[in-house]
Amino acid sequence: MNKIKYILLVSIFALTMSCGEDDTPQAERFGEFVVEFDNIVGTKQMSLKTAGSTDYNFENNQGQNFNLSTFRYYISKIKLSGPNGEVYEDEMKVDANAANVKGYYLIQESEPSSSEISLNNVPYGEYDKIIFTVGIEEDGVVEGAAGGVLDPAEGAWFWNWNSGYIGFGIEGASSASGDANKGFSIHIGGWKDIAPAAGETQRFFNNVKTITLNLGVNAKVSATQKPQAHIVTDALKVLGDINFQDTYGVHSPLAGKPFAENITTAFAVDHVH
Amino acid sequence: MIIAHPVLWVCLFCLTACSSEGDSPRDLTYEFKKPSNFPEPTYTFDNNTITKEGFLLGRKLFFDPKLSRDGSVSCNNCHQQSKAFADSEQHPVSVGIDDLLGIRNAPSLTNLAFFKEFFWDGGVTHLDFVPINAIESEVEMDEDLANLVRKLKNDSEYPELFLQAFGTEEVTSPYILHSLSQFTLMMVSSNSAYDKYVRNEGQILSETEIAGLELFKQKCSSCHSGELFTDFTYRNNGLDSEFTDTGRARITESRQDEGKFRVPSLRNVELTSPYMHDGRFKTLEAVLDHYSEGVVISPTLDEELKGNTSLGISMNEDEKSKIIAFLRTLTDREFISDSKFHNR
Structure with missing residues (x-):
């Protein structure tokens, strides 16, 4: 009797297990994909100076020397897609509780750990394209006060x-800055998208x-493979043809617009491994 | 028949207990309720449900000068219940830390649950973000939000109150802002004589008031429309020909919005003197005189104020006094004496 019970139990267990496996198609098994952002200035690696430093280690397109004390940006809404229809969309959530905020990443040159984004729950498969948003769109603002990287008291700008x-x-x-203290600050924001009415x-x-x-390769996510995409962000491209003599304080959506256009060219995939 | 069986007695008791529980009125003090004559609220209640504990924490913060850098200014300084949470008549513009002056008149905080944009220029698009402006303004409270969080974390009372309100002892800025929103969301002013009249609650308006209402509909309601008496647009109402404060244009960065300010709600308008974005008029009479006599031309002057023969709105003295009689029916005495908003 006991033996029969045991066999029954084992077979039920086995049945359940195998059912579970049968019900789970290959694409619904999940792995990890890492995206790493490397900040550069033209051909040079980025390095920060303390604010107000007169040690100028970079040069802009106009031949004006400069240094950087802060370099930071938000990445959100990361998506991956593959040649065989693979799709991954990073989960997005705005919440007052910092632990529940999802999908928003603040990349800061001053914090090396912030440059690496680890995407979990990426369906097994091949990926050859990455899509992401730079900045915080309307749906990140209209939910109200948020925690974590969106909390102004925790470093959100x-x-x-x-x-x-x-x-x-x-x-x-x-040294070319028109500012009395030779500083410059470029703050790029603005999310409202309203088409003008006729005549306005x-x-x-x-x-x-x-x-x-494009990743340039088919990056495979599997039980044994965890791809790592290195993306370079070029500050020189964001600054574009800036002349620090007359452009040293950008603090509104209109003033930031030309720089936002530059952002579209500032990111490139360096390599994937 | 006498019920003798003990089980039946127990059952009867059950019934009584149940029914008495069902009949007892729920405590609605801290429940947000949309007045039947109001539009749908715009606030994201799903992210921030009002609770008694959250409201009371918000109330404590609202009255607490700790929110300012040197502990001298609270929200209540410029938003007083007796004025429907607008500023006092003596302050055309806000008086902040070190007696520094702001640039605009502090508006009433009533019915903000129904607003989509805030402040005279509409630059803020969510109620949660409103208080940061006052807290961090150099001429209002001049406190850094991160430093306020530190102060409240180290306070002897606050961490426990955050635990009660939000289930976390960790004081963070989104919870500070959520509790302040809970307090202001409850500032629904909907029990004026006018409200009771339109809701058929037995209120009678005088002949003069009714005449004023009719005149108001003809002459004012193209902008001050709906039950909140604003269409929430931004308009140049002809105060100046040149602008020291460009208003809405600061937000839209478009010259076509220079000199425009939000059409204010007129609820409790009798209590919210002085009027206009810079508090230049002390009385309702002065306001109506402006519309009938004082409108000046500028490139962005509102079309509604460009009359066929002269600028502004044509009104004689009798009409003005009737309109003002009507405007006084928008005063909500129950609201300004509601004890749940008292500092205690």
Whole structure:
């Protein structure tokens, strides 16, 4: 009798297990994909100076020297897609509880650990494309006060007067700067997207940008393979043809617009391994 | 018949207990309720459900000068219940830390649950983000949000109150802002004589007030429309020909919005003197005189104020006094004496 019970139990167990496996198609098994952001200035690696330093280690397109004291940006809404229809969309959540905030990443040159984003729950398969948003779109603002990387008391840069997050922030100094203290600060924000009515000019400027990059390879996510995509972010491309003599304080959506356009060219896949 | 069986007695007791529980009125003090004559609220209640504990924490913060850098200014300084949570008549613009002056008149905080944008220029798009402006403004409270979090974390009372309200002793800025929102969301002012009149609750308006209501509909309601008496647009109402404060244009960065400010709600308008974004008019009479006599031309002047023969809105003295009689029916005495908003 006991033996029969035992056999029954084992077979039920086995049945359940095998059913579970049968019900789970290959694509619904999950692995990890790592995205790493490397900040550069043209051909040089980025390195920060303390604010106000007169040690200028970089040069802009106009031949003006400069240094950087702050370099930070938000990455959100990361998506991966593959040649065989594989799709991964990073979960997004705005919440007052920092632990529940999902899908928003603040990359800061001053914090090396912030440069690596580990995506879990990526369905097994091959991926050859990455799509992400630079900045915080409308749906990140309209839910109200949020925690974690969206908390202004925890380092989020937020425009109080014109509600919204500064999606990209660059600060430094240049001997060419028109500012009395030779500093410059470029704050790129603005998310409202309202088409002007007939006969009216543009109101608001949406400086949140979506970037699509080909990985250049088919990166395979499996039980044994955890791809790592290295993306370089070029500060020189974001600054574009800036002349620090007359452009040293950018603090509104309209002023940030040309830099936001530059953002679309500033990201590139360096390599995947 | 006498019920003798003990089980039946127990059952009867059950019934009584159940029914008495069902009949006892629920405590609605801290429950948000949309007045039947109001539009749908806009606030994201799903992210921040109002509770008694959250409301009381918000109330404590609202009255606490710790929110300012040197402990001298609370929200209540510029938002007083007796003025429907607008500023006092003596302050055309806000008086903040070190007696520094702001640039605009502190508006009433009533009925913000129904607003989509906040402040005279509409720059803030969510109620949660409103208080940061006052807290961090150099001429209001001049406190850094991160430093306020530190102060409250180290306070002897606050961590326990955050635990009760949000289930976490960890004081963070989103919970500070959520509790302040809970307090202000409950500031629903909907029991004026006018409200009771339109809801057919037995309120009678005088002949003059009714005449004023009719005149108001003809002359004012193209902008001050709906039950909140604003269409939530931004307009230049002809105060100046040149602008020291460009208003809505600061937010939209468009010259076509220079000199425009939000059409304010007129609820409790009798109590919220002085009027306009810079508090330049002390009385309702002065306001109506502006609309009938004082409108000046500028490139962005509102079309509604460009009359066929002269600028502004044509009104004689009798009409003005009737309109003002009607505006006084928008005063909500129950709201300004509601004890749940008292500092205690």
